[in-house]
Amino acid sequence: MNYTALATLVWIIGGTLAPPATLSEPASDGPRLVTGSPVRATVDPGRPIVVQLANETDRLLNYARANEPPRSLPPGATGQLFLKVNPRRGETGSILINTPASTNPLTYEFHVDRDNVLRVSIRPTAADDPHQNRAIFIDERGRVYAF
Secondary structure, eight states, rough: OHHHHHHHHHHTTOOSSSSOOOOOOOOOOSBBTTOOOOOEEEOOTTTEEEEEEEEEESSSSEEEETTSOOOOETTTTTEEEEOOOOTTBBBBBBEEETTTTSOOOEEEEEEEEETTEEEEEEEEEOOOOOBBBBBEETTOOOEEEEO
């Protein structure tokens, strides 16, 4: 793992939403990313990926791809992003999602359809839930992680 990826991961877990320099983790042959997060879904990395975010909370959310300014996602609204990952060049995708003050714990549910649309339902969860999420990571093999 390169130092930039490690520093970015620590920054994300710290709870801020300003876009990081990069979040890049090469795929391993195992089923888990270095963070220990299980694979939550799989998309086709050879096709464009549409990510639809559904805010199922009663809070305003911010979301952003790495290296982009955050966008707002009001309660009950849906946002959409386009990602492209490349297995030959090691290109990956990262999306950060949080409340503006990073104070509300969230959890994600994933569904991928045949058109390579990754639907992410964002829901509130308890503060002591060990499965809280703040970011989505898609590796160059199309494996989707949340942490």
